[in-house]
Amino acid sequence: MTPAPTLTTARLILRGPQKRDLAAFTAWVTGSARMEAVGGPDTEGHAWRGFIAGIGHWHWHGYGFFTVTERKTGVATGRVGIINHIEWPQPEMAWHMFDGFEGKSYAFEAACAVREWAGRTLGLQPLVSLISPNNTRSLALATRLGATEESRDVVDGESVIVFRHLAYNDSRAIAQAAEAIA
Numbered sequence: 001m002t003p004a005p006t007l008t009t010a011r012l013i014l015r016g017p018q019k020r021d022l023a024a025f026t027a028w029v030t031g032s033a034r035m036e037a038v039g040g041p042d043t044e045g046h047a048w049r050g051f052i053a054g055i056g057h058w059h060w061h062g063y064g065f066f067t068v069t070e071r072k073t074g075v076a077t078g079r080v081g082i083i084n085h086i087e088w089p090q091p092e093m094a095w096h097m098f099d100g101f102e103g104k105s106y107a108f109e110a111a112c113a114v115r116e117w118a119g120r121t122l123g124l125q126p127l128v129s130l131i132s133p134n135n136t137r138s139l140a141l142a143t144r145l146g147a148t149e150e151s152r153d154v155v156d157g158e159s160v161i162v163f164r165h166l167a168y169n170d171s172r173a174i175a176q177a178a179e180a181i182a
Contacts, residue, residue, distance in 0.1 A: 002058035004066060005121075007113045014066035014080065014110055017054055021067045024076040025051050028098045037135035038096070039158075057083060063091070063122060068110045077101035080110035082118050082127065087156040093118070093127040093165060095141065107141055115145070119168025126167045130160040 004016030017025075029035060029047035042050075057064035065081035078097035084090070093115060095107045119125035129147060131138045139161070147163035154160070 001055050002064065003062065004058055004064065005117070007066065007117055008071070009109050009113050011071055012077075012106060012110055012113075013069045013071055013074075014113060015069065016058060017051065017065065017067050017079075021076050022048070022051050024098055025079070028078075028096065032099050034099075034102075034137075037132050037138065054079075061091075063118065063124070065094070065096075066110070066114065068097075068106060070106075077104075077106050078110075080107060080114050082114065082122075082124060085156070088130070089153070089155065089162075090128060091118075091124050093129050095138070102137065108144060111141070111145055115165060116168045125165075127165045129163045129165065130155050131163060133159060133161055 001018060002016035007014040026044055026047040029042050029050065030044055031041060035041045054065050061082075061084055063082040065079040065083065067076050068078045068080050069076050076098065078095065078101055080095040081093070082091050083094055084092065093111060095111055097107050115125075115127060118127060128150070129138070129142050130153075131142060133139075133152075142163040142165075145165060147165045149161055150164040151162045152159065153162055
């Protein structure tokens with residue numbers, strides 16, 4: 001469905017979205033309380049459109065959200081990747097973990113892999129993350145990844161904190177720490 005490569009970490013496989021991922025994505029969009037941090041729970045129709053737009057994003061930009069799956073089970077646990085919507089100031093590294101998969105360091109492990117891939121393969125560095133000031137989990141993850149607050153802005157009508165990530169070649173120690181978690 002996409003030109004996405006497959007990235008592998010100690011515990012995860014990151015791959016392009018597949019039709020079978022739509023159900024988990026829809027459940028997250030329509031039912032997760034954590035959707036409040038990205039605009040609130042939404043409809044099944046908007047979930048479908050967002051999922052299809054994610055596939056198109058890969059074709060348009062050559063990058064997008066990877067579906068994050070557990071190596072042992074193959075279960076989709078969330079999405080981590082690089083997005084660049086029309087209103088965005090530059091490509092953003094973003095993450096969304098599905099219900100039941102937070103607190104396992106999956107987002108950290110996947111983000112380290114994506115940051116290295118984006119820097120090494122695409123030359124996209126150092127990346128930013130645009131995070132709602134109320135999204136405490138994402139703020140903590142950005143800090144754990146070594147990102148620092150660069151500014152505050154309004155993007156697509158939402159107040160955000162702009163975090164600047166380390167360049168991928170400056171963050172190998174962080175990526176190695178992710179491997180040690182397994």
